[in-house]
Amino acid sequence: MRLTTKGRYAVTAMLDLAIHSENQAVSLADIAERQSISLSYLEQLFSKLRRSDLVKSTRGPGGGYQLKQAGADISIAQVIDSVNETVDATRCGGMADCHHGDVCLTHHLWSDLSKQIHQFLSGISLADLVARKEVQDIAKQQTKLTDNLLNVTSLESKSSSENLVNNLTKQIVSSRF
Amino acid sequence: MRLTTKGRYAVTAMLDLAIHSENQAVSLADIAERQSISLSYLEQLFSKLRRSDLVKSTRGPGGGYQLKQAGADISIAQVIDSVNETVDATRCGGMADCHHGDVCLTHHLWSDLSKQIHQFLSGISLADLVARKEVQDIAKQQTKLTDNLLNVTSLESKSSSENLVNNLTKQIVSSRF
DNA sequence: CAATACCCAAGCATTTTAGTCAAGTTTATA
DNA sequence: TATAAACTTGACTAAAATGCTTGGGTATTG
Numbered sequence: 304m305r306l307t308t309k310g311r312y313a314v315t316a317m318l319d320l321a322i323h324s325e326n327q328a329v330s331l332a333d334i335a336e337r338q339s340i341s342l343s344y345l346e347q348l349f350s351k352l353r354r355s356d357l358v359k360s361t362r363g364p365g366g367g368y369q370l371k372q373a374g375a376d377i378s379i380a381q382v383i384d385s386v387n388e389t390v391d392a393t394r395c396g397g398m399a400d401c402h403h404g405d406v407c408l409t410h411h412l413w414s415d416l417s418k419q420i421h422q423f424l425s426g427i428s429l430a431d432l433v434a435r436k437e438v439q440d441i442a443k444q445q446t447k448l449t450d451n452l453l454n455v456t457s458l459e460s461k462s463s464s465e466n467l468v469n470n471l472t473k474q475i476v477s478s479r480f
Numbered sequence: 481m482r483l484t485t486k487g488r489y490a491v492t493a494m495l496d497l498a499i500h501s502e503n504q505a506v507s508l509a510d511i512a513e514r515q516s517i518s519l520s521y522l523e524q525l526f527s528k529l530r531r532s533d534l535v536k537s538t539r540g541p542g543g544g545y546q547l548k549q550a551g552a553d554i555s556i557a558q559v560i561d562s563v564n565e566t567v568d569a570t571r572c573g574g575m576a577d578c579h580h581g582d583v584c585l586t587h588h589l590w591s592d593l594s595k596q597i598h599q600f601l602s603g604i605s606l607a608d609l610v611a612r613k614e615v616q617d618i619a620k621q622q623t624k625l626t627d628n629l630l631n632v633t634s635l636e637s638k639s640s641s642e643n644l645v646n647n648l649t650k651q652i653v654s655s656r657f
Numbered sequence: 658c659a660a661t662a663c664c665c666a667a668g669c670a671t672t673t674t675a676g677t678c679a680a681g682t683t684t685a686t687a
Numbered sequence: 688t689a690t691a692a693a694c695t696t697g698a699c700t701a702a703a704a705t706g707c708t709t710g711g712g713t714a715t716t717g
Contacts, residue, residue, distance in 0.1 A: 306483035363684030540715025541661040
């Protein structure tokens with residue numbers, strides 16, 4: 304399990320897709336602009352995502368990409384694995400020249416840990432993260448209402464009021480993980 | 481939170497240290513040989529680990545490195561952070577040119593996820609992993625005993641017997657995480 | 658003093674990242 | 688059926704990170 308900026312780009316793009324492609328296809332150009340990722344880099348990433356059956360594409364005008372499965376069925380781990388692909392085999396991979404002492408033991412411990420992280424990320428779906436966004440949007444709306452009702456105009460009180468709601472929201476949402 | 485081979489090297493070396501440096505110091509040369517990592521690369525990693533106060537060093541003959549704190553007080557996250565150090569600031573880091581629309585939202589979602597992973601790895605200590613190793617060692621011993629008692633000589637039965645115990649062990653140990 | 662082992666800096670080969678460019682191919686729609 | 692919009696593919700490249708080497712130090716023990 305590797306966790307690099309490449310994986311972050313992929314997850315970000317997939318989140319964008321999950322948010323915007325309810326009914327219609329989303330062009331990479333749109334994602335590129337919204338997330339400020341270079342179009343051609345996105346092309347490379349989505350080429351892999353498509354080969355992994357995580358997205359489907361429709362060509363021609365009005366075309367673009369859509370999630371192939373429901374957002375709830377796509378895990379963060381899948382997205383990251385899809386673009387990383389080089390599963391590096393822990394050096395003593397095929398037990399080639401494994402000294403068969405401490406070497407394998409610590410290697411084994413690491414691969415266990417790696418597996419744990421993978422499991423962890425397998426338990427979080429795109430839908431989970433999107434839901435988190437929606438809850439936050441609602442929270443923001445509520446904050447605005449609250450501020451209006453209280454007739455708060457000063458910047459300090461407003462931001463502290465926002466923080467309160469945000470913190471509450473965080474507590475609610477963090478129970479998802 | 482980045483998770484690369486560099487971090488794996490660091491964690492592997494720290495595990496080796498945790499296992500072997502109960503009382504005496506362990507030289508990098510020993511670790512290098514046991515874990516087949518280049519000595520000079522280890523020096524670079526340990527230079528960072530020392531600056532992060534995760535290990536202490538004694539010079540001269542018989543010298544080497546020891547954990548600065550107890551294995552239970554050093555988390556995997558600390559080790560990885562120590563050698564990675566370039567906390568990349570998520571591009572729109574200082575809110576520089578953030579379009580303040582979807583951009584920030586998805587970026588924010590990612591950084592939340594990253595935080596979750598960090599928390600997850602903060603909850604696992606070197607001692608946890610070493611304990612895991614020790615349980616497995618005991619399991620192996622027990623397997624040998626069992627095999628002896630049962631007078632099992634064929635390779636197939638032996639490995640299946642080992643698998644049984646290993647699976648049991650895994651179930652016990654996996655509850656740690 | 659000599660051997661051991663840490664400490665440090667510079668440099669280097671390789672790989673990965675991130676992105677560009679330049680061709681295609683497919684398909685909606687005018 | 689043109690044609691333009693949009694995906695598809697591949698080759699290529701600059702910059703960064705990784706993994707490692709070399710070559711010096713310095714502290715400490717015996």
